[in-house]
Amino acid sequence: MKAFKASLFGFGALMALTMMSCDPKTAPVELTASGLNPAKFDTVVNGDTVRLYTLKGDKGMEVCITNYGARIVSMMVPDKNDSLVDVVLGFDNIAQYMEKTTDYGSSVGRYANRINMGRFVLNGDTIQLKQNDKHDGRDHCLHGGGDTGWMNQIYKAEQIDDQTLKLTIVAEDGENGFPGTVTATTTYKIVNGNTLDITWEATTDKPTIINQTNHNYYNLSGDFEEPAGGLNQWLSVNADSFTVADDSYMPTGEIRAVEGTTMDLRTEHAIIDGLDREYDQVANANGGYDHNWCLNTKGDDTKVAATLYSPKTGIFMEMFTNEPGVQVYTGNFQGIQGEENVVRKHGKHYPQYISVCLESQKYPDSPNHPEWPSPVLNPGEKYYSHAAYKFSVK
Numbered sequence: 438m439k440a441f442k443a444s445l446f447g448f449g450a451l452m453a454l455t456m457m458s459c460d461p462k463t464a465p466v467e468l469t470a471s472g473l474n475p476a477k478f479d480t481v482v483n484g485d486t487v488r489l490y491t492l493k494g495d496k497g498m499e500v501c502i503t504n505y506g507a508r509i510v511s512m513m514v515p516d517k518n519d520s521l522v523d524v525v526l527g528f529d530n531i532a533q534y535m536e537k538t539t540d541y542g543s544s545v546g547r548y549a550n551r552i553n554m555g556r557f558v559l560n561g562d563t564i565q566l567k568q569n570d571k572h573d574g575r576d577h578c579l580h581g582g583g584d585t586g587w588m589n590q591i592y593k594a595e596q597i598d599d600q601t602l603k604l605t606i607v608a609e610d611g612e613n614g615f616p617g618t619v620t621a622t623t624t625y626k627i628v629n630g631n632t633l634d635i636t637w638e639a640t641t642d643k644p645t646i647i648n649q650t651n652h653n654y655y656n657l658s659g660d661f662e663e664p665a666g667g668l669n670q671w672l673s674v675n676a677d678s679f680t681v682a683d684d685s686y687m688p689t690g691e692i693r694a695v696e697g698t699t700m701d702l703r704t705e706h707a708i709i710d711g712l713d714r715e716y717d718q719v720a721n722a723n724g725g726y727d728h729n730w731c732l733n734t735k736g737d738d739t740k741v742a743a744t745l746y747s748p749k750t751g752i753f754m755e756m757f758t759n760e761p762g763v764q765v766y767t768g769n770f771q772g773i774q775g776e777e778n779v780v781r782k783h784g785k786h787y788p789q790y791i792s793v794c795l796e797s798q799k800y801p802d803s804p805n806h807p808e809w810p811s812p813v814l815n816p817g818e819k820y821y822s823h824a825a826y827k828f829s830v831k
Contacts, residue, residue: 470499471511471523472783477530478503478510485591487531490602496630497521498828504594505534506587507544507604507623509653511782514631514828517751522659524752524828526792529782535589537779540652543588544623544637545580547608547615548812549650550729550764550801552578553687557804559616559813560644566614572685580652582613588652592623600627610643617643621820632827639820646812647820648799654768654792657747657754661781665790667768668712668725671746672793673705674763676730680800684721688802692731700728705744708767708793725767725790729800732761738823743795751830758797758824761810766794797824 466474469491478489489510492500499513499521510528513521527541528534534541555566555578570579580586592604601624608619621639628634637649656667663669679700681691695701699713714724722728734740738759745754756763770776772788781787799812814820 469501470513470521471501473501473511473529480531487591490594490596492602492627493599494627494630498627498631500633502602502625504592504604505531506589507592509542514752517830522750524655524657524659526654526661526787527782538584538589540580540588541654543652544649545652546587546621546649547581548646548648549580549798551687553802553805564614564616575685577687585613615645617641617645619645632825634825637822641814642816644815646804647814648812649822650796650798652794652796654794655745656792657745657752658749661785661787661791664788667792668709668790669707670793671705672702672708673744674702674730675733675742677733678731680729682728686727690806723769725769726765727769729762729764732763745793753829753831755827756795760797760822762798762800764796764798768792
């Protein structure tokens with residue numbers, strides 16, 4: 438699969454690419470249930486086709502996905518009034534995704550989250566990765582290299598049926614410094630009506646590391662413009678401890694108990710009610726959560742890892758995963774630092790703290806902590822990661 442730097446394409450240049458759309462004089466525009474126009478996602482980049490794919494569950498759930506970054510664009514689920522609500526952030530056209538190089542809804546790889554100074558040792562060899570996350574000289578590798586990571590590359594798509602989409606990428610040896618040619622798949626499937634099931638699989642021809650996740654930004658109220666509205670959601674995380682981070686978001690190696698701290702999310706409550714902005718970890722993260730919790734589920738993906746709930750819509754989401762950790766991010770940098778006037782899906786302007794991410798993962802910087810669950814993948818092995826997001830009403 439050809440890789441390219443999305444940041445090289447401005448909006449004007451993108452519009453010069455081949456775009457495919459229906460002639461409104463000959464055919465009506467068929468919008469998705471979330472109001473997306475699929476034609477606004479149809480293009481060809483360096484010979485690779487990009488488009489929008491739609492999955493539909495038998496209980497009304499709809500998930501729209503583009504193979505650009507294997508990303509979820511919209512997710513419609515029923516609320517307490519049996520009306521469909523879009524519960525994820527995003528853009529409504531491919532041009533903005535490519536111009537902004539955002540992680541909204543993407544399938545992150547080759548390594549989700551951070552690696553300290555972009556450096557680790559594998560089988561005695563020191564590997565230097567792209568350093569795209571800069572903090573006053575402490576420059577880390579974040580999300581596999583950011584704008585040149587998998588979230589901004591084009592996957593080969595195969596829609597297996599109305600409920601299933603399989604996306605495949607081939608990452609070359611040396612991409613952003615990572616060793617090994619890796620073939621990886623992300624499979625999205627709607628199961629049991631209102632559950633989005635995600636599986637990631639990968640193989641390699643050289644020893645490497647891999648840690649994939651989905652980067653949906655959730656707001657179960659469906660109101661993406663309420664000031665700090667994401668913090669009004671009720672959150673729980675099934676974890677007795679978390680990995681302590683410094684002010685560059687890098688784990689220090691300490692695993693700290695949540696007991697008696699603002700990090701204790703074991704009992705469901707409104708995020709805003711339990712958020713102590715003077716606590717050192719929250720202060721380091723710009724007044725919100727951006728941390729890895731060490732799950733009590735121990736890899737058992739039949740046990741609930743985390744929940745999210747909106748009293749406004751009654752929508753309740755349960756998360757399951759076989760991974761040892763979950764990163765909770767509360768949109769601490771949304772709507773600030775030049776992002777105030779960016780127009781997103783359906784003309785919305787997202788404010789700070791408008792959403793919550795729940796990212797299944799190995800712990801951040803695991804390659805530099807051999808005592809933690811290993812992200813190493815060797816030839817002849819198959820990487821397998823699983824997460825599911827089950828929606829209901831209460």
